[in-house]
Amino acid sequence: MPQARCIAMIAHDQKKDDLCAFAGSHEARLSAFTLVATGTTGGRIQQACPKLTVRRMKSGPLGGDQQIGAMIATGEIDALVFFVDPLTAMPHDVDVKALTRLAIVYDLPMALNRATADRLLRTMEPGE
Numbered sequence: 001m002p003q004a005r006c007i008a009m010i011a012h013d014q015k016k017d018d019l020c021a022f023a024g025s026h027e028a029r030l031s032a033f034t035l036v037a038t039g040t041t042g043g044r045i046q047q048a049c050p051k052l053t054v055r056r057m058k059s060g061p062l063g064g065d066q067q068i069g070a071m072i073a074t075g076e077i078d079a080l081v082f083f084v085d086p087l088t089a090m091p092h093d094v095d096v097k098a099l100t101r102l103a104i105v106y107d108l109p110m111a112l113n114r115a116t117a118d119r120l121l122r123t124m125e126p127g128e
């Protein structure tokens with residue numbers, strides 16, 4: 001099983017409820033990892049799952065996606081759970097694309113929807 005320390009979690013507005021439900025149903029497992037999130041997503045996860053500690057970066061449209069992309073480039077993130085909304089135009093679409101691009105460049109496990117995130121989390125072992 002691949003070992004991981006830090007999981008980044010992000011959701012667009014229409015997908016935040018889904019991500020909170022995902023976090024709630026995996027709360028015990030997620031508590032073994034360091035969690036980082038974009039600002040609003042992180043706040044929502046903490047409200048939904050008070051036992052989880054989430055490091056909150058800036059909100060996505062204000063640079064949070066880029067901050068998390070930079071953390072991928074510096075090797076600080078081991079997996080990305082990003083519930084994207086494919087039905088809404090985003091002013092920061094280029095940031096979203098840059099983030100998912102870096103996840104691909106660095107061959108990071110990346111789940112873009114709930115079905116994949118459930119399967120991904122089951123395969124991940126908390127590392128040192």
Ligand SMILES: O=C(CO)COP(=O)(O)O
Nearest residue numbers: 038039040041059060061
């Ligand atoms: O826009 C986002 C990802 O592209 C998410 O940002 P927030 O978590 O701040 O809403």
